[in-house]
Amino acid sequence: MKPTFTALAFAALLIPATGQAYAADASVSEAQYAQVLAGPWRAPENRARDGYRHPQQTLSFFGLAPTQTVIEITPGNGWYSEVLAPLLKDRGQYIAAVQAPGSPALAQKFAADPARYGNVRSLLFDPKAPVFGPPASADLVLTFRNVHNWVMADTAPAMFAAFFKALKPGGVLGVVDHRGPAGESLEAIKRSGYLPTTYVIELARQAGFQLQGQSEVNANPKDSKDYPAGVWTLPPVLRLGEQDRARYLAIGESDRFTLRFVKPGGPAPSGQ
Template sequence: MNKPVPLLCACLLGVGTLMSSLPVLSKDAAVAATDIHVSPQLQAAVASSSRTPANVVRDAYRHPAQTLAFFGLQPQQTVIEITPGGGWYAEILAPYLRESGQYVAAVVDPTALPAGGGRDYQQRSRDGLAKKFAEAPALFDRATEVAYNPAAPVLGKPGSADVVLTFRNVHNWRSSNQAEGLFRAFFDVLKPGGVLGVVEHRAKADVPADDKSGYVGQAQVIAMAEAAGFKLDASSEVNANPRDTKDHPNGVWTLPPSNNHDAADAAKYKAIGESDRMTLRFVKV
């Protein structure tokens, strides 16, 4: 795990099979949470006792079973998760894909960054994920890693992935002028008919690229994906939170789980919960 690992071959779904797993929808169709079917195999992965208990608590806000089902996830697919962080979703995805598919963790290559805090942060993140994988081989022994340069990202061989997933990352890419290149990299690595699944903190409206709130306008995310060649297939409100007023003193980090607020306001922000989030499914056509 100390060096980029090439994407491994796996049993892949054909394009027709991939597309048939998704409901037929009109452009910009919204899918109700009650209309999302979660397979027993996916539900079992989410309900597994191998998951970190503190991570399970956040299911109430992240809705992993419904979110992954909405993205059309199948156990035979090659799935690339962009910057998995501490491995919250990896705990579900790697075991779910272990037998028939392939889980790929796409991490920032620290050596591609200038010396300093940014490089150190990415190295700690990469090392932490590698440690997590090494300590639980029964879950992660078949997971692979690809390290990318955020200034010129390459996530694997063109057309090699069925699904690319990103959770709450777009605001960081916009503020560092990396979003355009990353969305192009997503498009390039996906096979025709492949799915890009995006979950992101949702602003009330468009925000400047240098906005520090952590929120992004939904129309802005759609525009970035479409500029890279994707078509918006559907949206879901499964991760919506109408209690989030989005006007917090420390942006999205005011809310759980960061809780960057005065101790006196703990009850207020606990009552709000985690951020309001868009959930968007794009297709490479």
């Protein structure tokens, strides 16, 4: 069942207002983050987005540990792959879940640098009937700026159900996406690419997840969310080209919610 906006007002009353990071016994160290974020294998255009995407703070909030099995859903050009794969290479497992038929560019990226990506596993999935490996096999499932696409394609409920199945009891789902005004209609969401936070919380709740926390690390108060081409007006897409380009560059990337959900039923996995 798709989340309804009538259910969202009630769901909003249950949300803990917290932005705290979660302590982890075996979390990634400051030195490890510093080494990887400064790594020469990271594409310059990707590194330039760090000020908007805050990878260290975001991954720390989600409880990333170097011993975990982590599934990233639709990594795109591998922006987070450049960070996650090296951190997990020696003691953990990074799995790139790519929508079928796959991404040749991402596969080439992995094949060209075995020192960083030699331990990466790639997984193809059908968004209408997604499967992300054996049940209860992952410690952490991550998705960055993808939920709006699944909402537009009417596949979001199936995706969240598959995340729940793939995670171990106590496992964590981390979600970052473009934050829209509360109470926005589904039609407006599909036009703009912006999602009300409570809509995503309800999607996760209906799949069985519990909201464990929210962070403002990826917030952007400059984002007015009222652009001619929706969220794609802003960088990095800049869909309007040179039209008002300086204005949109000054705003930066979109205002984003950062949500941490947990699969109930057991102790937190390693690193949580």
